[in-house]
Amino acid sequence: MKIKDKKYLKFVHSSISMFILGLASCSVTGQELPKKQLFPKDYNLWGTLQPLRISDGGKWVSYNMHYESQQDTIFVKNSSGTIHYSFPKGSNGHFGGDNIFGCLQSDSSLHLTNLNNGISEIIQNVIRYDFSTNGDYLLTLVSESDNQKQLIIRRDGKIIETISGITNYVWNDKKDSILYATTVGDKSAIGTICISKNLKKRIILENSENSFLQLTWQHNGKSVSFFKAKGTTAHDENQICYYNLASKKLHTLSASTAENFPDNIIIDSGYELPITISDDGSKVFFGIKNHEIQDQKKGIDTVEIWNATDKWLYPVKKKIDDWKHSPKLAVWWPESGAFRQISTIAQPWVMLTGNQEYAIVANPGTYLPQYTFTGDMDYYIINLKNGKQELLLKKQSSESMHMGISPDGRYINYYREGDWWVYDIARKNHTNITQKLRNTWDTTDNDSANAVMVYGNPGWSKDSKNVLLYDAFDLWAISSDGSVSKRLTDGRQRNIRFTIDASEFGNNVLGNYSGRSASSCDLSAKLLIEAFDFYGCSTGYFSWSTPTGLHPLAFNDSSIDKLIKARNSQSFVYQEQTYDRSPKMVIKTSEKARATTLVESNTQQKNYYWGKAEMIHYTNSFNKPLNGALFYPANYDPKIKYPMVVYIYEKVSRNIHSYVNPSLQNVTGFNITNLTTKGYLVLLPDITYESINPGLSATDCVSAAVKTVVDKGLVDPKKIGLAGHSFGGYETNFIITQTDIFAAAVSGSGVSDIISAYFSVGPITGIADIWRYENQQFRMGKSFYDNQEAYYRNSPIVHAAKITTPLLSWTGNKDKIIRWEQSMEFYLALSRLQKKHIMLVYPEMDHVPSDPLQQTDLTKRVEQWFDFFLKNEPASSWITEGFD
Structure with missing residues (x-):
């Protein structure tokens, strides 16, 4: 694409590494500088590499560096690694063919760059943009002064088509044609444009006073379908339309005119059952629903009637109302006008066969x-x-x-x-x-x-x-x-x-x-x-x-993922990392070609002491072989026995090759790199489960893993901590009732009483949480009444009197996965037993903190907890008050 209104974007070569700290690798000559310890003040230097795209011919790749400061930058680099471009605060970056790159800026401007010569163009007020499949055409949706939107189509930088009043447009599968809708004043229209080598003239399918919704292509691009409606919600005026591009014939179905349309039923233009066209183009599927006017009065029911003979619990029963008012799937044959309802109140679940004949x-x-x-x-x-x-x-x-x-x-x-x-x-x-x-x-x-x-x-x-x-x-x-x-x-x-x-x-x-x-x-x-x-x-x-x-x-002996293939060449890129090697972006020009590193992230790591990881192997009491990921402290000294934090869930050793940026913003308060750079060993052991013994199984496997590390002579056996969140929180709660090998523990959003949790209703599902315990993660296998002893045997609160480990628990009072009252119950139990325990309750927080301030607060407190009990460091008053 040749770009007009020339504005030069600076060529950025390997020196771009000076713009974003540590992004590009550089050779080191002379004596290596001494390493230093990593502190929280340095955490902001770390960013997260995200491979984005590779151009069609494999000549260019794009990637993003994300920082907690939100100072993100998109980069584009050629396959030989000699030319760089940067787009600070850029988003939604795409290649147009093999030489053009576009990305949106925060000021709603589109920046287009010719990667061969660095010439750029800026287009203002862009809401959305797309390149055609071959990259020859650029479509921009821009804001107009009268709050309407305008679609502009360019080729070689020249505007060749402008459509005002655009409300929506969608591409066909080949991305060489669009179906679009417009509204100007009280007039609406829908049409198509074939965007190929020779742009075909617009075809207007219909003009109307109604708006057009749910624009849909047949998968082979031979027909389209859409709703015609006065508003944006379902009502009795809705019509569904089908247009055959070959015959240029429009077919329309209306509830009021169709011969066999059910009484008191309307066409639903909502997205619960969206329009689809059968692969052969003969049928259109869409939703219909009851015409009854819903009661819009919102208030508290006088009484909720929970009948034990009901199939559904009251919350679900009220929501679905026996599926009376939910949309049902219907099919229409446009050529013949035939219509049939498919799903019903009695059978609301529906799927189609591969050819949509059944x-x-x-x-x-x-x-x-x-x-x-x-x-x-x-x-x-x-x-x-x-x-x-x-x-x-x-x-x-x-x-x-x-x-x-x-x-x-x-x-x-x-x-x-x-x-x-x-x-x-x-x-x-x-x-x-x-x-x-x-x-x-x-x-x-x-x-x-x-x-x-x-x-x-x-x-x-x-x-x-x-x-x-x-x-x-x-x-x-x-x-x-x-x-x-x-x-x-x-x-x-x-x-x-x-x-x-x-x-x-x-x-x-x-x-x-x-x-x-x-x-x-x-x-x-x-x-x-x-x-x-x-x-x-x-x-x-x-x-x-x-x-x-x-x-x-x-x-390799690493984590390799995010592979992206070029569309028109054998080139592909992927991301590779290990715990002690920050993610890098690698390119290969073919399967047999040599792998070349294009980007190395966080190269500042070389200036700091860093840990390493190794896989340990152990067996539980049933001689089941298991893995554990062991992370060594930064600047490890084999003469020292270190404190260790054990983090548990189910199978967690697979994270051994994951690079972890040091950070205070962690959704569970746990960060491997924070801990290893502070002088901790960190262990992630796998757990396998025996039927009806989730807690005892966790105790067995975790104890075996800890013993394996202790036997290696690496850890101070009196300075081992335990942490887990969610199901790992339950496991933590239970394990400390069974063993005193842990000097401190942290439990996040964990179940403490299996029995009370068993008899609870899930806030999201509206169904009894019994399923979680009988046949899902808790693996009890039977109901509480069929094996009460097993439930009591694996319930932490039953054994709370045995706890000698100081426990820090945390939860959010809006948790929709595990009720925060589970943490409260354990708190009350440990309080009554005069155990060493502190509970953190975060206001308005769900299962994990999404607020960076809460993430930071949680991380600091978790690390302060372990520092106090495992490293004998001075603690804040929130820990020491009340503790001897």
Whole structure:
């Protein structure tokens, strides 16, 4: 793109590292400067690297450096690393083709830069901008003086089209055409423009006094659909429109004129059930709802009637009102004018098959009360042409990953009783496709007391011949009739888990309402595969193809993620980091090319003492092998035995390669780097669980991990602290009732009484939290009444009298995940028992602090707590008052 109104943007070469502290690497000659200790006053030097994009041809990459001071900057760098551009306070940066870069500034100006020559242009008052697929065209949505918006289309810097009064525009999948709507005065219009090599003239689909909403493209770009409405909410004047671009024919459906439209039902223009067009363009799906006028009176009910025989608890019952007023899905055939309602009050759950010829419906309340988060349902399949409905599955799990659909619409796959099945819609038969394999497809072997969670069904092959499945390690392709099963990776032998990167499934997938979309990938092409090493917790990428199998792209003893591929070349970039090496951005021009570091963040780290990390391996009392991430103090001296902080949740050792910026703004008050630079060891041990013993399992595994480190001679056994948040907070509360190996503990938003928490209602879900305890994270397996002893055995408050560890607990009084009263109950118990305990309650805070001031306060107090009890440092009066 050639840019007019020339304004030169300075070329910035490697010296740009002077603009943002420590961003670019530089060679060090002569004697290395002595290192120094890191203090909180230095924390502001650290920023977070975020890879953003790579240009189509792979010549340029963009990235962001985020700082807690909010002084963010977008950078663009060429693939050889010789040219830099910076855009302070820039946002929403995009490449136009391979040589133009645009980004928005805080003053609503768009900065466009020709990366080849540094010439720039500034366009004012830009609300939104887009480049066409090939980058030849620039679209800017700008504010006009009369509070309206104007869409301006440019090519080679020249304005070639201007549309005033724009209310919205959307691209088709190829991003070479837009559907747009305008309103000028009391007149509205909707039209299309094909933005290709030769810009085609605007086509006005319709003019109206009504506004146009929910502009929607068919996936192949051959038709569009939209609502025509007087306002922006549903009302009885709504119409839905469909326009075929080939025939140039507009079809309109209105509730008042359609022959078989249900009485007292209107077309709903809301987004709960958005418009979609079937892949073949023959059908339009949209929402309809009851015409009854809702009572707008807002007040307190005279009385809430909670009946124990109700299927739903009162909060949910009131909200859904038996689905009487929620939108229901309908389908319309524009060519024939036929209309059919799909979901109903009796069957409000709905998803479509891959070719949208059938719908699957169900009622989530069929088997209530159920004490699982996602209960069982009876699924029915509806032939949309004739409306015939048949039972598909009886009492089948409603877990979203337990059911999928093939792209061609022929099959439905589902998980049941330890096997994967496929239902052939035309033949109406069910086939167990994994019965001949001795694989475990869900997590029950590793975590038998938790809810049944499958390792995964990412989708189907593009030709719908094979279901794609995961076991604990590998990717499998299994034919729809189960006759052919092929393991595509060899993760079990390598102790690596391989999964398909999400980018392989694209983003042009039809939304599927209550269920999953028909995702697929091409097995005849080369696939990008993510890898996770179970032993060392390294992450990275491989490529896979049928001829060659797996080939490593980027996989080291580190964390590698955020891989981005160029659209028109073999180049790709990714981020790599370890705990002691700040994230860097790496580029490869092909799979076999040498990896080149383009950007190193936080190079000022070299001036400070820094810790290191290693993986430890241990076993619990059941001889189960486990990992633990151990972080060493900065400037480690093997002659010294250090204090140690142990942070727990479930599987946390996988964070071993994560670089942690030193910071006072932490959502749990815990920061590994803060602690290691202050002279602490930090341990992140993994926990595995025995059925009905979540607390005892945590105690067993954590104690074993601590003993392993103590036996290495690294830690002062009298100076070990324990910390956890949420479920980790519960584990912390419980562990200190079972052992005195910890000199201090911190529990954030943790459950203290399993029994009272069991008999509570989730503020967000409106359902009984019983499911959390019987078959989810707490893994009790049975109801309280079926095994009361186990509940008492694993409830911290029951054993509170045994506590000798000083405890700091913290919570927010607006916590919607774990009621803050759980912390209060423990506080009252420890207060009554005269234990060493302080509780912090943060006003208006949810499950974690989002306010930087609260984050800072929490971090300081957590570190002060450990400093006092583990390092014998002087403490503030908030700790020492009342303590001997």
